[in-house]
Amino acid sequence: MSEVAPEQTIWEVLRGALATRALGIVAGLRIPQALAAGPRPVGDLARETGADADTLHRLLRALASEGIFAEEERGVFHNTPASELLLTSGWDDFAVLFGGVWYDTVGRLDASGKAAFPAVFGSDFWAWLAEHPEERARFDRAMAQGSDTRIERLEAVDWRDGETVVDVGGGNGSLLAELRKAHPGLRGIVFDLPETTRDESLFGDGLEFVAGSFFERVPEGDVYLLGTILHDWDDASATKILRTIRVSAPEHARLVVLDAVVPPGNEPFGPKWLDLLMLAMFAGRERDEEQWRTLLAAGGFEPVRFDERLIEARCRS
Ligand SMILES: C[S@@+](CC[C@H](N)C(=O)[O-])C[C@H]1O[C@@H](n2cnc3c(N)ncnc32)[C@H](O)[C@@H]1O
Known part of the structure; x- marks a missing residue:
């Protein structure tokens, strides 16, 4: 070398x-x-x-x-x-977000452990996006980027025909729509804030959008998918989200988390940097395996599988 x-x-x-x-x-x-x-x-x-x-x-x-x-x-x-x-749609949106709103936010990151976004923009990111529909649409397009890679990761999960998958914070619904192409026997509910920018033609015929907050209530389902949601939140808020899910989840329900499990050591790993963006934006964080175990237990779940970018858990009885 x-x-x-x-x-x-x-x-x-x-x-x-x-x-x-x-x-x-x-x-x-x-x-x-x-x-x-x-x-x-x-x-x-x-x-x-x-x-x-x-x-x-x-x-x-x-x-x-x-x-x-x-x-x-x-x-x-x-x-x-x-x-x-x-x-390609998504990468250009990421470039504008990283070089614009996120850049301004990161410029105010300090060592206090507090999110910088509210100090720069006067509200939290989600409330700000609700007031800026163009930026909301840009964010949703950026998030949908890379769905092929996420679908590949999701192939590690045992999907069962007839089950209902709730994509909690599912954004514009593109991930669940893609998953159902590979597994047409699944039913899907995309659950997110009402202001997400969606392609309504994706919905109907086994896929629906339900608007709401994951701090209040989520729909009942067999599988709860959380794609890059928990890294947006500090431990207390992430625990609340998991507990909200646990209240609606039947005993047999499974939790599938698409988030990074930060490995030990000094090797380059993108989420070690995204961790700082999550801190600046939301006081959120990327987590290592021990931190995930603690969080899942606090939320009422126990892990059954850890991959580098995917965690599966079941309900704790
Ligand atoms: C980082 S994005 C992830 C989107 C999608 N899961 C994905 O992987 O592309 C986080 C999502 O959480 C949603 N969200 C934020 N606060 C929420 C709340 N209180 N209730 C429901 N969804 C929320 C946002 O609207 C956004 O779509």
């Missing part, structure tokens, strides 16, 4: 905020889309997007040094496989 110089390691981290912001700006200007048909001079791109040409050139040059876009002759850029990823 080649050694990285300490200066290089520190530099990569120091400039991280600039890369996040630069990507957010160009994604917001839809530069990947503007380059979809082939190379273009930065002057054209600037005119079309209303950006300052010199600034746009500098943003694209910096990103091109990381393989996101390429400058083929002075001031003329084309897409690369990395920038083409931003042509």
Whole structure:
């Protein structure tokens, strides 16, 4: 393994905020889309997007040094496989969120253990999204990104025909709709706040949307799916969510949690960084196996399986 110089390691981290912001700006200007048909001079791109040409050139040059876009002759850029990823719905939304609302929030992260979002935006993230429908739609599209990978993970679960799966905090319902394509014998309930942006054509014929709060009541089902929900909340709130589910869950019900189980050690693992985003946004957290065991027990469940990104549990009697 080649050694990285300490200066290089520190530099990569120091400039991280600039890369996040630069990507957010160009994604917001839809530069990947503007380059979809082939190379273009930065002057054209600037005119079309209303950006300052010199600034746009500098943003694209910096990103091109990381393989996101390429400058083929002075001031003329084309897409690369990395920038083409931003042509797909979800990745471009993530780029704008990371480089915008989340960037502003992370800029206020400190060592107090408190969420920074309310201090910057004046309310919690969910209430703010309810007031900003465009951002809500962006967030829902971003969350739906990567559903293929999540469906693959869910294949480890024993799905049984006739069972009702409640996707608690199921967002726009795309994950449950995909799961039912693979397992058409399942019935599905997507449970979330009323303001999620949904494709209503997904619903009907065995899949319904129920609006509500998982701090109050959830529908009855055989399987409760929690896809990246519990990492949004601190232990006290996450325990409340689990207890709400436990009240509605029949004894035989199973809990399927799509969240990371942070491994010990120093290896790179994306959720070690997402953990800090959860902290800044919600005072939430990613958890290791011991923390999951404690949380599940407090919520009335016991684990039966831990994978790196999936946990299964049953009701404690
Ligand atoms: C990180 S997203 C996960 C969405 C989806 N499960 C997925 O994996 O893509 C968290 C979801 O929790 C929902 N949520 C937040 N507070 C809620 C509440 N009190 N009751 C029900 N859903 C809530 C949000 O609207 C959002 O859709």
